Amino acid sequence: MRIACLVILLLFASLAEAQRKKSKKEKFEPLDVTELSESDALKLEMILIDAEREHILENYYKALELFKEALEIDPSNAVVNFKIAEILTKNGDSQLALPYATKAMQLDGGNKYYLLLAAEVQKSLSNYEEAARIYQQMIDHIPGTETYLFDLAIIYQYQGQNEKALATYRRAEEVFGMNEMVLREKQKIYLKDKDFDALIADWDKLIGENPGQDRYIIELCEFLIANNRLEEAKERLQTLNNSKHADLLLSEIALLEGDTPRAINLAMSTFDSPKVDYKAKLSVLNNFLDYVVTPEEFAAITELTKKMVSQYPEQYEVLAFSGDVMFRLEQKEEARDYYLRAVSIDPGNFGVWQNILNLEASLNQYDSVIVHAETALEYFPNQAALYYFAGTGYLIKKDYRKSVQILDQGKRFATEPGLLTIFYGQMGDAYNSMKQYEKSYAAYEQALKANPDNDHVLNNYSYFLSLREEKMEKALAMSTRLVEAHPENPTYLDTHGWVLYTLGKFEEALVYLRKAANMQEDGTVIEHYGDVLFQLGKIDEAVAQWKRALQTNEASKQIEKKIADRKLYE
Numbered sequence: 001m002r003i004a005c006l007v008i009l010l011l012f013a014s015l016a017e018a019q020r021k022k023s024k025k026e027k028f029e030p031l032d033v034t035e036l037s038e039s040d041a042l043k044l045e046m047i048l049i050d051a052e053r054e055h056i057l058e059n060y061y062k063a064l065e066l067f068k069e070a071l072e073i074d075p076s077n078a079v080v081n082f083k084i085a086e087i088l089t090k091n092g093d094s095q096l097a098l099p100y101a102t103k104a105m106q107l108d109g110g111n112k113y114y115l116l117l118a119a120e121v122q123k124s125l126s127n128y129e130e131a132a133r134i135y136q137q138m139i140d141h142i143p144g145t146e147t148y149l150f151d152l153a154i155i156y157q158y159q160g161q162n163e164k165a166l167a168t169y170r171r172a173e174e175v176f177g178m179n180e181m182v183l184r185e186k187q188k189i190y191l192k193d194k195d196f197d198a199l200i201a202d203w204d205k206l207i208g209e210n211p212g213q214d215r216y217i218i219e220l221c222e223f224l225i226a227n228n229r230l231e232e233a234k235e236r237l238q239t240l241n242n243s244k245h246a247d248l249l250l251s252e253i254a255l256l257e258g259d260t261p262r263a264i265n266l267a268m269s270t271f272d273s274p275k276v277d278y279k280a281k282l283s284v285l286n287n288f289l290d291y292v293v294t295p296e297e298f299a300a301i302t303e304l305t306k307k308m309v310s311q312y313p314e315q316y317e318v319l320a321f322s323g324d325v326m327f328r329l330e331q332k333e334e335a336r337d338y339y340l341r342a343v344s345i346d347p348g349n350f351g352v353w354q355n356i357l358n359l360e361a362s363l364n365q366y367d368s369v370i371v372h373a374e375t376a377l378e379y380f381p382n383q384a385a386l387y388y389f390a391g392t393g394y395l396i397k398k399d400y401r402k403s404v405q406i407l408d409q410g411k412r413f414a415t416e417p418g419l420l421t422i423f424y425g426q427m428g429d430a431y432n433s434m435k436q437y438e439k440s441y442a443a444y445e446q447a448l449k450a451n452p453d454n455d456h457v458l459n460n461y462s463y464f465l466s467l468r469e470e471k472m473e474k475a476l477a478m479s480t481r482l483v484e485a486h487p488e489n490p491t492y493l494d495t496h497g498w499v500l501y502t503l504g505k506f507e508e509a510l511v512y513l514r515k516a517a518n519m520q521e522d523g524t525v526i527e528h529y530g531d532v533l534f535q536l537g538k539i540d541e542a543v544a545q546w547k548r549a550l551q552t553n554e555a556s557k558q559i560e561k562k563i564a565d566r567k568l569y570e
Contacts, residue, residue, distance in 0.1 A: 036074060044073045051083070060087050078107035082114055085121065094124040105134070112142050119151075128159050146175045153185065162189045178206050196227060218245050225252055244273035245280065252284055255291055263288070264300045271307050278312050282321050289328050298329055309338070316346045323355065332359050340372075347379050357389045369393040384413040384423070391426055400430040421451035428457065432464050440464070455492070458482050463495045466502040475499050483512065490519040498528055506535045517545065523554025534568045542568075 036044065051066035064087045070080050081104035088097035101118040108114055115138040122131035135152040138145050149172040156165035169186050176182075183206050190199035203220045210216060217236055224233035230253050240246040251266035267284055270276050285308070288301050305325045312318040319342035326335035336359040339352050347353075353376040360368045373390035380386060387410020394403035404427055411423040424447035431440035444461040447454060458478045465475035479496035486492050497512030509532045516522075517529035530545030546563050549555040558569040 040073050044070055047073070048080075055083070055087070060091065063087060076107060078104045078111070078114065081107065082111075082117065085117055089117065089121060089124070094121050097121050098125065109137070110142065112138055112145055115142070116148075123155070128155050131155055132159075146172070149175070150181070150185070157185070157189065162193060165189060178202070178209050180206065196229075200224070200232075214240055214243060214245070218243075218249065221246075221249050225249060225256070228256075230256060244270040244276045248276055248280055248284055252287055255284075255287055260288075260291055260293075260297060263291075264297065264304075267304060268300070271304055271311075274311075278308065278315060278318055281308060282317065285325065286321070289325065301325065302329060302331070314345060316342050319345065320349065320352050323352070327355065327359070332363055335359055336363070347376075350376075350380050350383060353380070354385060357386075361389065361392075366393040366396045370397070382413050384410050384415075384419055386410070387413065388419075388422060388426070391423075391430075395426055395430050395433075398433070400434045403427075403430045404434075417450040418454075421447045421454045421457065423447075424450065425454060425457040425460070429460055432460070437464075437468070453481075453485070455482065455486065459492055459495050462499055466495075466499045469502055472499070472503055476503065488519075490516040490522070490525060493519070494522075494525040494528055497532070501528070501532055501535070506532055510536060521552055523549045523552035523559075524556075526552065527555045527559060530562075531568060531570075539566060 047066055047070045051063050051070060054060075054063035054066060064084065067080055067084045067087070071077065071084065074080065081100045085097040085101035085104060088094070088100065098121050101114070101121045104111075104114045105118040115134050119131045119134040119138075122128070122134065132152060132155045135148055135155065139148055139152065149168055153165045153168035153172070156162070156168060166186065166189060169182050173182055183202055186202055187199055190196065190202075200220065200223075203216065203223075207213070207216045207220065217240060221233040221237050224230070224236075233249065234253060237243075237246045237250055247266050248270045251263045251270065254260075254266060255263035267288070271281055285301070285304055288297075288304075292298055292301055302325075305322045308318050309322050319338050323335045323338035323342060326332075326338060336356055339356045339359070343349070343352055343356070353372070356372055357369055357376075360366070360372065369389050370393035373386050373393060376383070377386045377390070387406055391403045391407035391410065394400070394406060407423050407427045407430070411420060411427075414420040414423050424443045428440045428443035428447060431437070431443055441461075444457055447457040448461075451457075459482055462475040462478040462482070465471050466479075476499050479492070479499045482489075482492040483496045493512045493516035497509045497516060500506075500509035500512065513525070513529040513532050517526045526545055526549040530542045530549060533539075533545060534542035543563055543566055546555070546559055550559050550563065561567075562569055
C-alpha cells in the first residue's frame with residue numbers, strides 16, 4: 001500500500017507541476033488549457049486516485065476508462081495522456097496510443113519518459129523517421145539521455161541509413177569511448193558495405209584501448225584469415241606471447257599457405273591446451289580435412305580427433321564432429337561409434353541418426369539398423385527416412401510382415417514422389433517374398449505411378465513377372481527401358497536377358513546374358529547364361545558356365561544336377 005501511495009503522490013506532484021506551468025505563460029504554452037474549478041479539481045483528484053489504484057492492481061481496462069474520464073475534465077493534462085498511451089501500448093493498441101503519446105510529449109517536451117513512449121509507439125507503427133526525430137530531439141535537449149544514441153543508431157541501421165548510423169555511433173564513442181557493443185554494431189555496417197579497412201581500423205582502436213585483452217586480437221585475426229589477409233593476421237598474432245590460441249590460428253594460416261606438415265605440428269601443440277576452447281579446435285580440424293593427402297597426414301588427423309574425444313568425452317559437438325571426421329576418413333566403424341556416443345548424450349539431432357543408419361546399412365549391420373531406426377522414431381516420429389531404414393532392415397532380415405507394417409506406416413510421411421516410390425518398391429519386394437503377388441503388383445504400380453523411371457522397381461517388377469511368366473509384354477517393356485537407360489549395368493542386363501529367355505527369344509537373350517555374365521561373378525547371372533547356351537544347343541559351353549556358377553555358391557539348388565546330367569532343369 002506504501003507503494004501505491006508513493007505512485008499517487010508522484011502523480012499529484014506532476015499535476016501540481018502542470019498547474020504551475022499553466023501560470024507561467026511566458027515559459028510554456030499548453031494545448032487546450034482550461035483552468036479547473038475547485039469542484040472539477042476535487043473530482044479529478046478522486047478519479048485519478050481510483051485510476052492509479054486500478055493500474056497498480058493491473059486492472060488495465062478499468063484504469064483506462066478512469067483515465068479517459070479524467071481526460072474529459074482536463075484534456076491538457078500530460079500525465080493523464082501519458083498514462084492512457086502507456087496502457088494502450090501495453091495492450092498492443094499502438095495506433096490508438098499514438099495521439100495520446102504525441103499529446104503528452106507536446107504538453108511536456110522536457111520529460112524523457114514521454115518522449116521515449118512516443119518514440120516507441122512510432123517504432124511499433126514502423127514510423128522510423130518520426131521515431132528517429134523524437135530520439136534526436138530528446139538527446140539534443142535533455143541532459144543524460146546520451147545512452148539512447150544506440151537506439152537512434154539502430155533505427156538508422158534499420159532504415160538503411162548507414163552513414164547516419166555510423167555518425168551516431170561515433171557520437172556515442174565521444175561520450176562513452178570505444179566499447180565492444182559499439183564495435184559490433186559498426187561491424188554490421190562495415191560488413192554490409194564491404195568496408196573492411198574501416199572495420200579493421202576500429203578493431204585496432206578497441207585493441208589499443210583494452211591492452212591485455214587478447215581475445216580481441218584473436219577475433220580480429222580470425223576475421224583477417226577468413227578474408228585471406230594472412231600477412232596482416234600473422235603480424236598481429238606475433239604480438240601474442242605463449243598463446244596457444246594464436247598457435248592454432250598460425251596453424252590455419254600454414255595450412256592455407258600449403259605448409260600442411262607445419263600446420264599439423266602447430267595444431268598438435270595446441271590441442272592439449274585447456275585454454276583453447278573446443279570449438280576453435282573443431283574449426284581447425286575441419287579445415288584439415290580439405291587439405292590432408294598423405295597417409296601420415298591422415299594418421300595425424302585421426303590422432304588429433306582421438307585427442308579431442310579424450311579431452312571432451314561428454315561433449316556432444318565433439319563426438320558428433322569426430323564422427324564426421326572418421327566418416328570423411330572412411331573409418332566407418334569408428335565414425336558410427338562416435339555418432340552413437342553423441343546421440344546417447346543428446347538424441348535430438350536427426351542428421352546424426354541418419355548418419356548412424358547409413359553407416360550401419362553400408363556395413364550390413366541390419367540388426368543394428370532396426371534397433372537404432374526404431375529408437376530414433378521415438379524422437380522423430382514424422383521422419384519418413386526412419387521408417388524406410390526400419391522397414392528395409394526387417395525386409396533384409398526376412399521379417400516381411402513387420403517390414404510391410406512399418407513401411408505402410410511410414411509412407412504417409414513420404415511427401416516427395418521419389419521417396420514414396422522407394423516405400424512402395426520395398427513393400428512390393430516384401431509382398432513378393434510373402435507370395436502375396438497381387439499385393440506386390442499393386443505396390444509396384446503405385447511406385448511407378450509416383451516415379452515411372454525408378455530402376456529398382458522396374459528391375460524387380462519385370463524380373464518377378466518373368467519368373468512367373470505373367471504379364472510378359474509389360475515385363476519386356478520395363479526391362480527394355482532399363483537396359484536402354486543403363487546399358488552397362490550387369491543386374492539390369494541379366495533381368496532383360498531373362499525376360500527375353502522366358503519369351504523364348506534365346507538369340508536376343510544370349511547377347512544380354514553373355515554381357516552380364518562377363519561383367520561380374522554372380523552365380524545367378526552366370527547360371528542364366530548357361531541356361532540360354534543350353535537352349536541354343538551349346539551343351540559343352542552351358543555346362544562350363546554352370547560349373548563356374550557353382551563355384552560362387554549363389555546358383556540354384558538344381559545346379560549340381562544340371563552339371564551331372566548335362567540337362568536343363570527349371
